[in-house]
Amino acid sequence: MKRKLIPAGIIALLILVMMVWPALGQSPITAEVDRTSLSTDETVALTVRINGTTGNPTAPELPPLDGFQVVGSSSGTQIRVVNGAFSSSATYTYHLRPIETGDLVIPSISVTLNGQTYSTDPITIQVTQGNAPVQSGPVQGEPQAAPAELNGQDMYVEAFVDNETPYQGEQITYTFRFYNAVSLGNPANYEPPSFTGFWSDTEPEQVQYNTEAGGRIYNVNEVRTILFPTVAGEIIIEPTRLEVPGGFFTRGANLMTRPVTVDVQPLPPNAPADFTGAVGQYQIDATVDLTETRVNEPVTWQVRVGGYGNIDTLPEPIWPETPGWRDFDSTSTINTQVQDGRISGSQVYEKLLIPTEAGQLTLPAVNYTYFDPEQAQYLTVSTNPIMINVAPGANGETAMFNPDDTPTVGAGGEETVMETAVALKAIKPLAEGKISQPVTQIPIYWLLWLVPVFGVALHYGWQKRQVYRQQNSALIRSQQAQKKANKAIKQAQKQGSDPYASASQILLTYLTEKLNQPVQGLTQKELTVLLTDEGVATAVAQKAIDILTTCEMGRYAPVQDSHLQSDNLLDYTKQVIGELEKEL
Amino acid sequence: MKQKTALFTIILMALVFGVGVAWAQSAQAEFETGDVANQLYENGRYAAATQAYEQLIARGMANSAVYYNLGNAYMQQGEIGQAILNYKRAQALAPRDPDIAANLALARAQTVDRFDGGAPDDLVGIFNTAVQANLTFNQLALLALGLWFALGIGIIVYRQMRGGRGKTAVALATALTGVLFVISAFSLGSRIYDANNFPPAVIVAEEVNVTSGPGEQYTVQFALHDGAEVGLLETRGQWAKLALPGGETTGWVPASAVESLN
Numbered sequence: 001m002k003r004k005l006i007p008a009g010i011i012a013l014l015i016l017v018m019m020v021w022p023a024l025g026q027s028p029i030t031a032e033v034d035r036t037s038l039s040t041d042e043t044v045a046l047t048v049r050i051n052g053t054t055g056n057p058t059a060p061e062l063p064p065l066d067g068f069q070v071v072g073s074s075s076g077t078q079i080r081v082v083n084g085a086f087s088s089s090a091t092y093t094y095h096l097r098p099i100e101t102g103d104l105v106i107p108s109i110s111v112t113l114n115g116q117t118y119s120t121d122p123i124t125i126q127v128t129q130g131n132a133p134v135q136s137g138p139v140q141g142e143p144q145a146a147p148a149e150l151n152g153q154d155m156y157v158e159a160f161v162d163n164e165t166p167y168q169g170e171q172i173t174y175t176f177r178f179y180n181a182v183s184l185g186n187p188a189n190y191e192p193p194s195f196t197g198f199w200s201d202t203e204p205e206q207v208q209y210n211t212e213a214g215g216r217i218y219n220v221n222e223v224r225t226i227l228f229p230t231v232a233g234e235i236i237i238e239p240t241r242l243e244v245p246g247g248f249f250t251r252g253a254n255l256m257t258r259p260v261t262v263d264v265q266p267l268p269p270n271a272p273a274d275f276t277g278a279v280g281q282y283q284i285d286a287t288v289d290l291t292e293t294r295v296n297e298p299v300t301w302q303v304r305v306g307g308y309g310n311i312d313t314l315p316e317p318i319w320p321e322t323p324g325w326r327d328f329d330s331t332s333t334i335n336t337q338v339q340d341g342r343i344s345g346s347q348v349y350e351k352l353l354i355p356t357e358a359g360q361l362t363l364p365a366v367n368y369t370y371f372d373p374e375q376a377q378y379l380t381v382s383t384n385p386i387m388i389n390v391a392p393g394a395n396g397e398t399a400m401f402n403p404d405d406t407p408t409v410g411a412g413g414e415e416t417v418m419e420t421a422v423a424l425k426a427i428k429p430l431a432e433g434k435i436s437q438p439v440t441q442i443p444i445y446w447l448l449w450l451v452p453v454f455g456v457a458l459h460y461g462w463q464k465r466q467v468y469r470q471q472n473s474a475l476i477r478s479q480q481a482q483k484k485a486n487k488a489i490k491q492a493q494k495q496g497s498d499p500y501a502s503a504s505q506i507l508l509t510y511l512t513e514k515l516n517q518p519v520q521g522l523t524q525k526e527l528t529v530l531l532t533d534e535g536v537a538t539a540v541a542q543k544a545i546d547i548l549t550t551c552e553m554g555r556y557a558p559v560q561d562s563h564l565q566s567d568n569l570l571d572y573t574k575q576v577i578g579e580l581e582k583e584l
Numbered sequence: 585m586k587q588k589t590a591l592f593t594i595i596l597m598a599l600v601f602g603v604g605v606a607w608a609q610s611a612q613a614e615f616e617t618g619d620v621a622n623q624l625y626e627n628g629r630y631a632a633a634t635q636a637y638e639q640l641i642a643r644g645m646a647n648s649a650v651y652y653n654l655g656n657a658y659m660q661q662g663e664i665g666q667a668i669l670n671y672k673r674a675q676a677l678a679p680r681d682p683d684i685a686a687n688l689a690l691a692r693a694q695t696v697d698r699f700d701g702g703a704p705d706d707l708v709g710i711f712n713t714a715v716q717a718n719l720t721f722n723q724l725a726l727l728a729l730g731l732w733f734a735l736g737i738g739i740i741v742y743r744q745m746r747g748g749r750g751k752t753a754v755a756l757a758t759a760l761t762g763v764l765f766v767i768s769a770f771s772l773g774s775r776i777y778d779a780n781n782f783p784p785a786v787i788v789a790e791e792v793n794v795t796s797g798p799g800e801q802y803t804v805q806f807a808l809h810d811g812a813e814v815g816l817l818e819t820r821g822q823w824a825k826l827a828l829p830g831g832e833t834t835g836w837v838p839a840s841a842v843e844s845l846n
Contacts, residue, residue, distance in 0.1 A: 452736025
């Protein structure tokens with residue numbers, strides 16, 4: 001018992017010391033930072049805590065902070081009365097943004113309490129260069145001004161478009177901002193509007209930065225969605241919702257932006273005839289893979305339309321007539337990227353062409369007409385015509401390529417490439433269903449092979465048996481005589497029929513089947529002779545005769561003095577048949 | 585007596601039918617929409633369509649139409665080997681589809697390598713080719729089993745009959761069934777043997793050197809090109825042993841250059 005108490009005492013003492021220790025030498029002023037290394041894109045929170053015993057604590061004197069810019073501050077006091085003793089503490093938080101890189105020092109901070117001055121230790125902070133300019137701000141572009149409505153709230157949302165009167169098909173950017181000055185326990189749930197009336201395919205861009213408004217530092221989350229209006233007229237983008245879940249210390253909130261109205265201008269009416277709907281700024285160029293070829297040997301004509309705009313829905317150029325060439329449907333590949341908040345990229349169209357005659361052939365210029373919303377006018381760009389020298393074909397052909405020709409099966413399949421483009425059968429609609437396992441891998445499949453074997457074998461056996469039975473009916477009857485007799489006895493007992501009549505009938509039937517000859521008409525003497533001739537012992541034969549005699553008499557008058565009574569006659573008959581069976 | 589025979593026949597037929605129904609049910613599968621994949625194809629975005637079809641296959645929707653469409657998507661991108669591979673997979677599931685046959689022929693016409701003696705000239709070979717062109721593996725396996733049952737039933741009925749013209753007719757029918765059974769069983773056997781010993785594969789690299797052993801240090805024997813149809817004999821590490829049609833010429837290629845049908 002004592003042994004256990006000693007370590008427990010030591011532990012208790014240790015705990016007490018640990019609890020009291022910090023209080024003993026504690027300075028009434030402490031300073032701490034939430035991080036000791038950061039980049040110039042970030043801010044550091046410096047928290048100064050002052051504990052006083054009486055009265056209101058005085059604010060600390062902040063020394064000059066070289067290399068830092070104070071971007072915000074907040075304070076809070078806490079007063080406690082415990083057992084009549086009064087104590088107070090105050091917390092001052094300063095948000096500092098580094099404007100220099102390297103090891104920056106926050107010097108010691110002093111406070112005077114009850115005539116005595118206390119100081120904190122200096123804190124060293126390591127600052128690295130961030131991605132953005134030292135002035136901070138959003139990841140891209142100039143620092144964004146905080147909206148006028150934002151004036152000290154904990155959270156605030158806003159949404160706007162960069163151009164409220166775009167042309168149909170012109171890119172606009174819908175920006176959603178979430179200003180937040182408190183820490184969130186859980187991530188907020190962003191619910192964007194449906195953007196009905198707009199075409200939008202790119203992933204929204206997200207940026208994060210800090211800004212100051214009303215004396216508070218806000219963390220700003222910005223979501224930029226690139227939109228292309230598809231219809232003209234006034235379109236209202238419904239509000240974006242932001243569900244901020246409540247944390248341990250904070251209350252949840254459901255925030256909603258104002259709806260944004262976009263007045264989409266229709267394209268001017270004076271569109272050229274070859275305008276097919278491209279809006280933006282584009283260039284066009286054309287190349288070929290070969291400038292020297294032969295009749296029937298294909299050339300790939302590549303036309304690239306690139307620039308700024310809705311590349312994904314860019315209409316195909318109007319292909320000019322190509323006399324002297326046989327052309328095939330074009331294929332296209334699309335490349336897009338977001339560059340400075342604008343979608344840029346290109347669509348590359350490839351057309352396979354086969355020269356049908358020898359000589360110097362020309363691929364004509366391809367024109368592309370688009371509407372430039374910045375200049376508010378229709379513009380046309382063109383490729384240069386391309387000259388191609390076509391030599392006579394490998395087999396001397398100078399005339400038309402015949403698509404009905406059988407594909408040349410042999411080395412080099414240049415000709416067949418072209419036929420493929422035309423002759424490839426179209427894809428099929430997809431339906432449900434998957435490959436079933438090969439049945440040969442299922443054991444039951446192989447077991448089923450045995451069924452006909454067994455079937456034929458069983459049938460063979462059954463047929464054999466039938467023949468045998470037909471040929472040996474007497475023998476079979478003889479073999480089954482006892483079984484039949486026993487069954488008849490059982491039935492007679494069950495039905496309670498006249499034992500004399502039954503016993504006589506059963507015994508005679510048994511003997512008839514066993515001996516394979518009728519015994520009904522025989523006298524007792526003849527039957528005895530027959531049985532003994534068949535090798536039955538006289539005693540057993542006599543027992544059988546006895547039964548028959550008793551039955552004969554019993555059928556007409558009750559038998560008084562016989563050992564064979566009606567109640568045991570059938571059992572006795574069964575026993576005698578058993579004995580006869582052994583002898584016969 | 586006749587009643588018993590009839591009962592016996594009915595039980596046998598029910599067994600065969602029951603097995604058929606069970607297989608039909610196992611072929612049911614959940615349906616994943618392929619509209620997106622087909623849309624991509626129709627819009628000429630073949631690389632994206634290829635990916636979409638591959639995903640559908642990975643998710644279990646592997647039927648002849650998906651493999652066929654995937655083959656088309658590869659064709660459009662000029663990947664003849666992959667196209668042939670997928671057309672052959674489609675054809676194994678739908679051997680009588682004329683579109684698959686047509687596109688496979690187009691793809692084959694673009695391959696560089698030609699092998700002699702591809703078509704069989706013996707009776708069994710011709711018959712095997714005909715069966716393969718018309719029946720899937722499972723159809724052939726079930727046909728052989730069905731003929732085996734019919735043969736069994738025919739023998740029983742024949743033995744049960746008392747003679748006369750009917751019996752002669754049954755004897756003839758049973759003999760015919762027997763002949764058909766032997767042929768189908770032989771064809772099935774040769775298909776199982778080929779699948780296990782000479783699994784079909786296709787070269788899916790533009791050009792690949794065939795070496796005498798599994799490694800680059802071995803002598804280069806010849807080169808094969810995209811779309812060459814070979815038999816895959818063995819895979820050892822990063823190398824695969826191939827046999828050309830006929831089975832006499834063999835060699836090794838990097839395993840990534842060849843893809844098996846199965």
